[in-house]
Each structure stands twice: as C-alpha cells, then as structure tokens.
Amino acid sequence: MPILSFSSNDIDVITGKKRRTIRKLWKTPLKKGDRLYCYWNLVSKEKMKIFEAIVTDVEDIDFEDIIGNDELAREEGFNDSKDMLREFKKMYGGRVDASDKFQIIYFEKLDIDDWKGDKIDEKSMITKRADILFDSGKFDKSTMCYDAALRIDPHDVYLLNKQGDNLSRLGKFDEAIECYDKALELEPDNIYILNNKAIALLNAGDFEAALKSSTIAYNYSPSSPIVLYWRGFILEIMGEYDKALKVYDKLIVIDSENPQVWNSRGNLLTDMGRLEEAIESFDRAVEVCLDDSEMDANAINRMGNAYIDLGKLDEALDCFNTAISLEQYNIDFLLNKGVVLMELGQYEDAVDSFNKVLLRDPDNEDAFFLKEECLDNL
DSSP: OOEEEEOTTOHHHHHTOOOEEEEEOOSSOOOTTOEEEEEESTTSTTOEEEEEEEEEEEEEEEHHHHTTOHHHHHHTTOSSHHHHHHHHHHHTTTOOOTTOEEEEEEEEEOOGGGOSSOOOOHHHHHHHHHHHHHHTTOHHHHHHHHHHHHHHOTTOHHHHHHHHHHHHHTTOHHHHHHHHHHHHHHOTTOHHHHHHHHHHHHHTTOHHHHHHHHHHHHHHOTTOHHHHHHHHHHHHHTTOHHHHHHHHHHHHHHSTTOHHHHHHHHHHHHHTTOHHHHHHHHHHHHHHOSSGGGOOHHHHHHHHHHHHHTTOHHHHHHHHHHHHHHSTTOHHHHHHHHHHHHHTTOHHHHHHHHHHHHHHOTTOHHHHHHHHHHHHTO
C-alpha cells in the first residue's frame, strides 16, 4: 500500500492543481496503475488522510539531474532548485546525494466513492484547513481551499460567506459581493452576510448600496450591535453625522462596555466639533477597557488633539504619553507630544521627542523644522 505524505502547507494538492510529486526511488518502485494513500503530516500528531489516487505515469530521474533544475523546481511549486533541495533534505533527514535515484510520480485523485481505504469528510477537511489559513492571515492560500470546498458543495452558506470575507481581505470586492449574493439567495435574512456585503460595498466605494444592504440587515435585526456599528460607520463616511450619532447613541445603550463603540462615537463627535463630548466618549472608552491591550492608542491620540483644540495642554500631554506607552515608535504620537511640549515651553523635552521622530523618519520635515525652532528658544 504506497503512502505519500504531504506538508499541510501544500495547498495545491487538495485543490487539484498539483498532480505530481518527486520522491526518492523506493525498494519497490511505483508503476502506472498503483493506488496511492495520501496524507498530510504523516509522522506527526496532525496526521490526516486527504485522498486516494491512482498513479497515471512515472518517470525515473537521477538526483544529479534535479540539482540546479530551476524549471523542474518551479513546476513542483518551489521558488527555485535550492528551495526544492532544502525540502528534500528536510524530507529525507539530510540523507540525499548525487547517486540517489528519484521518481517523478503523476497521479489522479479518486472520487471518494472509489476509495478502498477509510473514507473522510473531504469538505470538512478542506474547510478546516481553509479556516486555519484564514485565521493566520494567509488569504491567498485560504481562498484556494474555500474554492476547493465550494466545488464539493457550491450551496454551503458558511463557505460562501467565508470566501466572501477572504476575497474582501484580498481587495477583490466585486468577487466578494458575488459570494455574499449567492449566500443571500439561500438565506436572504442572514444579517451577518448582509452586513458583510455592506462592508464590501463600502470598501468598493459604493456607499449608497452599502447603506441599502445595511438597512435590510437593520430591518431584520434593529438591535444587533454589529449591524448598528457598521451602519453608524457607513453614515459617518457618507457625511450623515447626525444620523450616525443617533446610531452610535443607540448602540452604546445596547453595548455600553465595548470600548470600540465609545471610540467610534468620540471620533465622530471630534469631526462634528463637539470636543467636550468627544473627550467624554474617549474617557469612557478607557474606563471600560479590561487591560492595556484593549486600549486604542489612536483614539487616545485623538483625545489629545481634542484637548489641544480646547487649550488644555497638560491633559493633551497625558494623552500623548499614554498613546506612546502603547505604541512607543508611532511617529504621529511623538510629533504631537513634541508640539505640546513646545507650547508648554519645555523645549529640551520637545527636542528629545522630535529626535525620536527623526531617528525613525530622517526626512520628516515637520520634526526637523520644529526641532530647529525649539533649539532657537534654548
């Protein structure tokens, strides 16, 4: 029973794109017609059967003909022959030399009904891998897996929605919207998919359509926090500040312990010029954070800017110091701190802040000229 093991990163195997592999010649060489049992990570606790296949052809090849063969390496999915050689050394524990014989094995995946060994839930296996790749931010690879799973079941709402999310993160908003539309044909009242479609439309620049999709979701579930949050954001982007504020005000009644909600409300109030109220929202955001990891440095920075506009420089400085404690290399925060220190007449400390900016961005003209102004006052 010939067994092949593939890396779980070898996505082309399950998508059907890869139909051959190169392996060291076994004592009993493979031949056309042999059945293959293929696994991921065969010698680890993550071992998983992925499919059975039939060998359609084999070619014998000397290892010396593989060394330096970049074309062959790229056909195998590697960057170059060096990359392929590293994989072989890892696969065979470093025991590879020029005298070794290899086989290029061509295979065709079998329909699961034709398997002789244990059968698996192929869609579930592929979906699980797709979700792992999605959660780790490997969207190019995860979209290939979602495609493969959808070929098995093109009417799976979960898969259509996840593929839409995946395509959105790749910036392919039109394709994402197509996925959401297919899912909505099956579940037209699914508020999460309606909301995801609204976000994709927003990112695609179609604000009116985004609001329309958000309105449908809102009509189905007028108290959904996620629907309200994005509805408020869409209205804010469209310049409908009063309407957006009403949405955020409703949202904080429903989800008052969410710092992101208070931050969004504070940002909106800042843009509306209602600075005292904005600061109250930012303060509330800080209060409901369970720990520093939940604090939004950008929101605290905006609170500092609001304090500057109100002439409350000491409070502004406290905000910028807090923001810098969360993101110590953020140039904007350091620059803002330097400006406040200048206004407070603390020129040496301001120079220190501007130097930190210039250390990370030597061409920053604002930091350069403000530093020169400080030095003139010392």
